[in-house]
Amino acid sequence: MYTGSRILFPVVIVSLLLCVLLLNAIGVSCARGGKEEASLTLSCGTNGGMDADGRNWDSDSKYLGSGESKTVRATFQDPSLLSQVPYMDARVFTKEFSYKFPITSKKRYWVRFHFYPSTYPGFNISNSYFSVAANDINLLSNFSAAITAQALTQAYIVREYSLAPVDSDSLTITFKPSDKYPGSFAFVNGIELVPTPDLFDSATMVGFSDQSFDASSGNMQTMFRLNVGGNYIPANNDSGGLLRTWYDDVPYLFGAAIGLNAVLSKKIKVDYKDLPDYAAPVDVYRTGRSMGPDKAVNLGYNLTWLFQVDANFTYVMRLHFCEVEFERINQRVFNIYINNQTAQVDPPADIIAWTGDKGVPTYKDYSIYIDDKPGDEQIILAIGPSLDTKPEYFNSILNGLEIFKIDTSKNLAGPNPQVSDMLSKAELTSTKSFSNESSSSTIQVIGGAAGGAAAIGLVAAICIVVYQRKKRVPGTDTHTSSWLPIYGHSQTSGTKSTISGKSNPSSHLSAMAQGLCRRFSLPEIRQATKNFDESYVIGVGGFGKVYKGVLDGKLKVAIKRSNPSSEQGVNEFVTEIEMLSKLRHKHLVSLIGFCEQDEEMCLVYDYMALGTLREHIYNIKKPHLSWKQRLEICIGAARGLHYLHTGAKYTIIHRDVKTTNILLDENWVAKVSDFGLSKTGPNMEHGHVSTVVKGSFGYLDPEYFRRQQLTEKSDIYSFGVVLFEVLCARPALNPSLPKEQVSLADWALSNTRKGTLENIIDPHLKGKIIPECMKKFSDTAEKCLSDNGIDRPSMGDVLWNLEFCLQLEENSSSDGSSSRSSRRGGSDESSEDLSLRNRPQLHISSLSLGSDSDLDEEPEEVDTNNTAIFSQIVNPTGR
Ligand SMILES: *[C@@H]1O[C@H](CO)[C@@H](O)[C@H](O)[C@H]1NC(C)=O
Ligand SMILES: *[C@@H]1O[C@H](CO)[C@@H](O)[C@H](O)[C@H]1NC(C)=O
Ligand SMILES: *[C@@H]1O[C@H](CO)[C@@H](O)[C@H](O)[C@H]1NC(C)=O
Ligand SMILES: *[C@@H]1O[C@H](CO)[C@@H](O)[C@H](O)[C@H]1NC(C)=O
Ligand SMILES: *[C@@H]1O[C@H](CO)[C@@H](O)[C@H](O)[C@H]1NC(C)=O
Numbered sequence: 041m042y043t044g045s046r047i048l049f050p051v052v053i054v055s056l057l058l059c060v061l062l063l064n065a066i067g068v069s070c071a072r073g074g075k076e077e078a079s080l081t082l083s084c085g086t087n088g089g090m091d092a093d094g095r096n097w098d099s100d101s102k103y104l105g106s107g108e109s110k111t112v113r114a115t116f117q118d119p120s121l122l123s124q125v126p127y128m129d130a131r132v133f134t135k136e137f138s139y140k141f142p143i144t145s146k147k148r149y150w151v152r153f154h155f156y157p158s159t160y161p162g163f164n165i166s167n168s169y170f171s172v173a174a175n176d177i178n179l180l181s182n183f184s185a186a187i188t189a190q191a192l193t194q195a196y197i198v199r200e201y202s203l204a205p206v207d208s209d210s211l212t213i214t215f216k217p218s219d220k221y222p223g224s225f226a227f228v229n230g231i232e233l234v235p236t237p238d239l240f241d242s243a244t245m246v247g248f249s250d251q252s253f254d255a256s257s258g259n260m261q262t263m264f265r266l267n268v269g270g271n272y273i274p275a276n277n278d279s280g281g282l283l284r285t286w287y288d289d290v291p292y293l294f295g296a297a298i299g300l301n302a303v304l305s306k307k308i309k310v311d312y313k314d315l316p317d318y319a320a321p322v323d324v325y326r327t328g329r330s331m332g333p334d335k336a337v338n339l340g341y342n343l344t345w346l347f348q349v350d351a352n353f354t355y356v357m358r359l360h361f362c363e364v365e366f367e368r369i370n371q372r373v374f375n376i377y378i379n380n381q382t383a384q385v386d387p388p389a390d391i392i393a394w395t396g397d398k399g400v401p402t403y404k405d406y407s408i409y410i411d412d413k414p415g416d417e418q419i420i421l422a423i424g425p426s427l428d429t430k431p432e433y434f435n436s437i438l439n440g441l442e443i444f445k446i447d448t449s450k451n452l453a454g455p456n457p458q459v460s461d462m463l464s465k466a467e468l469t470s471t472k473s474f475s476n477e478s479s480s481s482t483i484q485v486i487g488g489a490a491g492g493a494a495a496i497g498l499v500a501a502i503c504i505v506v507y508q509r510k511k512r513v514p515g516t517d518t519h520t521s522s523w524l525p526i527y528g529h530s531q532t533s534g535t536k537s538t539i540s541g542k543s544n545p546s547s548h549l550s551a552m553a554q555g556l557c558r559r560f561s562l563p564e565i566r567q568a569t570k571n572f573d574e575s576y577v578i579g580v581g582g583f584g585k586v587y588k589g590v591l592d593g594k595l596k597v598a599i600k601r602s603n604p605s606s607e608q609g610v611n612e613f614v615t616e617i618e619m620l621s622k623l624r625h626k627h628l629v630s631l632i633g634f635c636e637q638d639e640e641m642c643l644v645y646d647y648m649a650l651g652t653l654r655e656h657i658y659n660i661k662k663p664h665l666s667w668k669q670r671l672e673i674c675i676g677a678a679r680g681l682h683y684l685h686t687g688a689k690y691t692i693i694h695r696d697v698k699t700t701n702i703l704l705d706e707n708w709v710a711k712v713s714d715f716g717l718s719k720t721g722p723n724m725e726h727g728h729v730s731t732v733v734k735g736s737f738g739y740l741d742p743e744y745f746r747r748q749q750l751t752e753k754s755d756i757y758s759f760g761v762v763l764f765e766v767l768c769a770r771p772a773l774n775p776s777l778p779k780e781q782v783s784l785a786d787w788a789l790s791n792t793r794k795g796t797l798e799n800i801i802d803p804h805l806k807g808k809i810i811p812e813c814m815k816k817f818s819d820t821a822e823k824c825l826s827d828n829g830i831d832r833p834s835m836g837d838v839l840w841n842l843e844f845c846l847q848l849e850e851n852s853s854s855d856g857s858s859s860r861s862s863r864r865g866g867s868d869e870s871s872e873d874l875s876l877r878n879r880p881q882l883h884i885s886s887l888s889l890g891s892d893s894d895l896d897e898e899p900e901e902v903d904t905n906n907t908a909i910f911s912q913i914v915n916p917t918g919r
């Protein structure tokens with residue numbers, strides 16, 4: 041009766057919204073307040089036009105200064121570009137060229153550059169290296185937009201600078217191609233110039249707390265801008281009309297203990313008091329990341345973020361604070377460390393002491409110089425409880441963070457980031473992405489979905505979340521600059537106006553995800569599902585119904601349609617897109633695309649013809665899988681998980697490994713599904729922090745309960761349960777059994793230790809597994825279930841052991857030994873399989889409903905005429 045009941049579990053938040061890293065360019069024109077000088081929004085090399093957000097871009101022709109330029113049009117529109125303006129057209133310079141802009145003297149300006157490194161006729165983008173200067177300040181040098189975009193896995197790049205006030209009424213921006221590369225040229229697609237208030241003042245120097253760094257006259261590059269513990273905030277939702285974009289902080293979190301999202305109760309208004317409203321938007325202050333409720337746990341860790349930066353620069357870090365939980369002084373007092381040094385010394389941070397009240401925001405600036413000792417090109421920010429003043433709670437919180445790079449001797453340029461090996465490989469395998477042939481095969485469609493965001497294929501690289509400490513030891517990274525992306529795709533949605541604010545997922549979706557997978561129109565989806573015909577329904581869950589469908593005339597898909605009333609669904613939706621769109625692997629289910637239009641939200645997946653692994657193991661109306669088939673499936677799933685754990689630059693933890701999340705395609709290839717590792721919102725009504733950890737009973741790592749820390753070893757534990765499930769053909773939990781047998785993990789372990797495992801294995805396997813293989817397999821599964829994560833093998837080890845088992849099995853069968861092992865469609869058992877397989881089958885849903893009920897037990901009366909089974913992961917609630 042259980043796929044494992046889903047549980048709600050207020051412990052720790054692990055939000056895996058990924059890669060919300062990209063600056064975007066949307067927004068209202070910022071000519072706010074009438075008499076304020078208007079900002080310039082220029083699309084270079086065109087007459088201008090409107091972008092997908094309805095923002096108007098003007099021609100740059102009025103501002104051309106000296107030098108020659110050409111206008112060119114890209115031959116390829118990346119799917120992430122929802123409108124042609126401003127990216128499809130570029131102004132190209134083969135010699136030095138400058139723009140001249142009128143400005144108000146003694147005023148600070150944002151200047152933003154938009155670069156779309158694509159294929160321009162007559163130019164080879166790989167040869168483009170150039171420098172950019174604003175007056176005499178060097179902003180970029182030897183800059184390759186193509187390398188940068190590839191390293192950051194973005195189709196385009198936005199760079200933001202804050203130029204210090206100058207005593208002049210014009211600003212000259214100069215583009216100069218590098219003379220070191222033959223055929224080199226410079227280009228730009230869009231330029232924004234936005235007047236701003238004086239945003240900077242003095243910043244406390246880390247390590248010299250009695251001194252301060254005067255940032256007021258500095259020129260800066262924005263490196264990171266995060267709404268800590270909150271969501272992505274697009275430029276048009278910024279405060280003060282400054283058109284800044286705020287990203288989720290999750291990708292920068294370091295270590296397994298990542299605290300909780302804390303949210304100010306809706307009943308309390310954020311009161312800026314003396315703080316100007318342009319400091320940061322209300323949403324930044326309303327949400328924060330704090331530690332858990334457990335004092336002892338909190339004492340044992342710091343909330344830590346890690347940022348890759350360029351060496352030899354001073355950085356100003358602006359930490360935004362707003363108390364959302366406590367009301368009195370000395371309730372929450374904490375230390376702020378920057379690169380192991382106490383940044384906030386004497387007294388330690390006590391937000392109420394600074395602001396006087398809950399809901400009143402403030403910010404603190406710190407400066408730190410990063411020199412170029414090897415492995416030093418990073419900023420580590422940590423906050424943890426301070427005990428000096430014996431505070432009531434041991435806790436810490438951060439609401440927002442900005443990191444600016446300050447110029448040294450009129451230079452802000454750093455090296456190009458280095459493209460990781462994995463990205464290069466992915467690039468090779470996706471060279472098709474720039475072709476504009478119409479896609480006809482499934483593969484091409486998926487390829488096209490990944491789109492010209494090119495390298496994306498395997499690229500989780502950058503976007504990952506829960507870092508594995510040992511991988512991040514300073515010094516193990518390459519010493520070139522390889523920061524996480526912040527700037528990139530435009531967050532756009534042509535359908536915004538028709539979607540009500542609350543359920544508008546586009547507002548939550550990182551632009552990157554939108555770029556990576558295909559966006560379907562509602563009519564396309566309607567056509568695929570015969571207007572959501574009930575006969576196409578293959579499952580129901582809290583998220584909504586799952587339909588099968590056929591897109592593009594031949595592409596079989598499973599379409600998960602959200603129930604618009606479910607807020608849970610929105611989170612799920614977003615997380616799943618964010619996660620899946622970036623991961624592509626033979627053993628991971630592919631998200632093909634999504635649709636969000638007119639209050640409809642749908643996710644479109646690859647068709648998994650054979651359903652879930654569980655359907656083929658027990659309570660089945662299907663032929664039993666041979667041992668070899670089971671091994672092959674386990675190996676496939678292990679490969680998928682191994683990829684999640686190690687294939688990317690950082691570790692991804694699946695968190696819900698179980699037999700219903702391992703799906704099978706028509707060739708029996710196992711694919712791991714359901715990465716909807718959701719961040720479920722805190723309980724706003726009560727204004728307190730409650731977060732939800734997902735997982736399924738029977739598979740949950742006991743260590744995770746104890747330490748509240750998630751590691752990839754939690755997946756190993758769950759996978760151990762899966763291995764026993766496959767061997768013993770029974771659910772992970774079965775409450776109808778005698779007490780000692782309820783939990784498969786416990787029952788299998790006790791039998792393994794007593795040497796009686798043979799008694800509890802699937803009767804269909806009895807005598808069909810050669811003893812060496814059996815031993816290896818059960819040893820492996822047993823180790824996976826070790827109580828302490830540290831004693832569990834890695835996924836790589838598990839994989840190796842399973843492959844070894846398979847070899848043993850294969851060798852013995854090729855010896856003609858008695859043990860039988862049926863090849864796919866080979867042996868008698870399989871031919872029996874085949875005949876049965878062609879029989880109409882009942883759909884068995886793999887949906888879990890967040891309750892104890894499990895649809896698997898009762899085949900639903902839907903889709904009774906299909907020989908194949910659609911199955912799609914829906915884990916609607918109960919995260
Ligand atoms: C562009 O230049 C790169 C390196 O200079 C070269 O490898 C590539 O073949 C060129 N592409 C075209 C289309 O000429
Ligand atoms: C940093 O500055 C030092 C001394 O000026 C110089 O030797 C070094 O190459 C610089 N490092 C980088 C990454 O620019
Ligand atoms: C928190 O970070 C500081 C600075 O790196 C370190 O001294 C302290 O030991 C850390 N605290 C814990 C509990 O790890
Ligand atoms: C900072 O502290 C961490 C552990 O707390 C240590 O591994 C690292 O080497 C320290 N870094 C510096 C620059 O001292
Ligand atoms: C320019 O950038 C490229 C790519 O990052 C690098 O290989 C090259 O050494 C740089 N050239 C100079 C002159 O800095």
Ligand SMILES: *[C@@H]1O[C@H](CO)[C@@H](O)[C@H](O)[C@H]1NC(C)=O
Pocket residue numbers: 474475476477
């Ligand atoms: C892309 O399309 C254009 C016009 O439709 C065509 O001229 C060009 O050959 C195509 N390029 C490729 C690589 O198919």
Ligand SMILES: *[C@@H]1O[C@H](CO)[C@@H](O)[C@H](O)[C@H]1NC(C)=O
Pocket residue numbers: 272273274276277323541542547548
């Ligand atoms: C942006 O602001 C609009 C209007 O206030 C709101 O409806 C929308 O939800 C906001 N979007 C985000 C991502 O905050």
Ligand SMILES: *[C@@H]1O[C@H](CO)[C@@H](O)[C@H](O)[C@H]1NC(C)=O
Pocket residue numbers: 844847848851
């Ligand atoms: C299986 O047989 C091959 C070839 O005979 C041999 O190389 C391999 O080591 C054997 N594998 C196992 C696990 O015995």
Ligand SMILES: *[C@@H]1O[C@H](CO)[C@@H](O)[C@H](O)[C@H]1NC(C)=O
Pocket residue numbers: 575576903905
């Ligand atoms: C199922 O079969 C019925 C009757 O045979 C048919 O009308 C219906 O279209 C079929 N549904 C699907 C999804 O094939």
